[in-house]
Amino acid sequence: MKPKVYLTRKLPNEIVNSLRKNCELRMWESEEEPVPHDVLEQEIQEVDGLFCMLTEEIDRSLLEKASKLKVVANMAVGYNNIDIKAAKEKGVVVTNTPGVLTETTADLTFALLMATARRIPEASTYLREGKWEAWTPMQLTGQDIHGATLGIIGMGRIGESVAKRAKGFNMNVLYHNRRRNQEAENKMDLQFAELEHLLKESDFVCVLTPLTAETENLIGVKELRMMKETAILINTARGGIVNEEALYHALKDGDIWAAGLDVFVEEPVSLNHPLLSLSNVVTLPHIGSASRKTRLKMAEVAMMNLLKVLNGEKPPHQVE
Template sequence: MADKPVLWLPRRVSDATVARARENYEVILNEADDVSTADEIVAMSARVDAMMPCHSEIFSEDVVGRLDPRLKILANHSVGVDHCDLAALRARGIAVTNTPDVLSDATAEIAMLLMLGAARRAVEGDRIVRSGAWDFWSPSFMVGKQVSGARLAIVGMGRVGQAFAKKARGFDMEIHYYNRQRLAEDKEFGATYHNSLESLLPKGDFLSLHCPATPETKNLLNAETLRLLPEGCVIVNTARGALVDEAALIAALRSGQVAAAGLDCFVKEPGGNPAFAEFENVFMLPHIGSATVRTRDAMGFRALDNLDAFFAGRTPKDLL
């Protein structure tokens, strides 16, 4: 029997994924579950045929240029691939796949949680009750912004954006969206398409970001674009931290242009931006949009499906 391909799992993926991987691969598992340095990634490339990286493993042009020829495929355990220099990887003949479809609903749930929590002052309310400071009530106490029936602007109407829009319709929200291409009418479900951010943003009583991080979308939300939003808007980001100029968002929170924000991702990860901690109207989570048992299993299995196809000589379903 031919030797099994060697697969490196640089982070601790789900137990079900590890068990399935061991059926068809010789698995090297990073039991410490820490982030690998560039030199560690390069060194490992001489020992393995495949890797299943997460967004925490950075494949820059420099790293890719030093990878050993033995490495044939990166089966990413993520949808986003902004941690990979795709052009450099293609030039080296290294296949790259991702895991679309399977995490849309879980991420959309977190976007809904962040939107509701930011709008209804969840951070402040939790602190008041948890600290024992709740000793007062009146009709003017803890008044927030109502989600039901409000206008929702979505940037990026891919799988996650569509899943979020579907959930938002349950709150009778009026959906507006900007996307590289307009959706087919049967996928819009009455949403209004905008062909520019400048057209969309004034409709954003609530704004949710669901587009990939690219050189073109870096700092998509900045001082100029934030001014186009209605005063007192709520911003949600479950996509990538690079989409937001964090200093500009902080200034908009201070001025009241932005009433609240729900953030699951930041420019610096892990860690986030400590400057947001002073704002009780910022509801923050540590990049856990897809962190459910069902979705983590599905992501790992989708990555393994791509690996199985590759080593069987077939084109992986999610080849980029």
């Protein structure tokens, strides 16, 4: 008998067809709407494998209902949506999709940095609303990127790739990480810095660390006040790393100059969110890895992880 698998979001046909060849597949049919929690609770009781997105909260109560479950394959690098401790206690393997989205996410991170620094969305709106009546010397002036100091919080794969792009703009790169990355330092002339020093010295601060108990609200009131008044904060990691209320007040009061955000604590973000009311914030709907090629590759890697476990093999990307 084929193993039973539940897929929490409709994916392109090439992925779905491959899963159906190897599994007895059930699937939430919507591409846009996440599976309701009560539906997931019902489905997880019957399956050997769960293929999920970062939008699904796989908590202890859900895992306790999954008597047959062997694997949770998360189609994401981050896995803060899954209770890893509870999964281990249940003997459920958790996998993720590292590596395949590194360059695409680095592209988006640097694009967001540039768009925020040069006020590109604001300038486009200004033109489209018919406000451009004359050229003036200080109209829509932004911040220079070339030659500036970039502070990267989290020097993993994506951090290294963002640093490579920064070096192309002749930027000085500081980084803060749990462990020093000597190889990256030597290869790209990066400087390790304690968090306080990085915040005080950087013109741009990029948040690229995973969301964990240690990094939740890592950037709050105290940290934002350490930053330059001309500094720009970029977050393409996870919303919970930055205290959103503190960021709103820092931007509104001029403690920092601007922010570019691809992620929020609650997603999708409400149109009433205070940060969306500020003109010095560039916002995106969590599209860091959103190229078709990359998303297909992520799905393929998640599927490979899932099938390896269901076949009694060790997956290449198991979360330890």
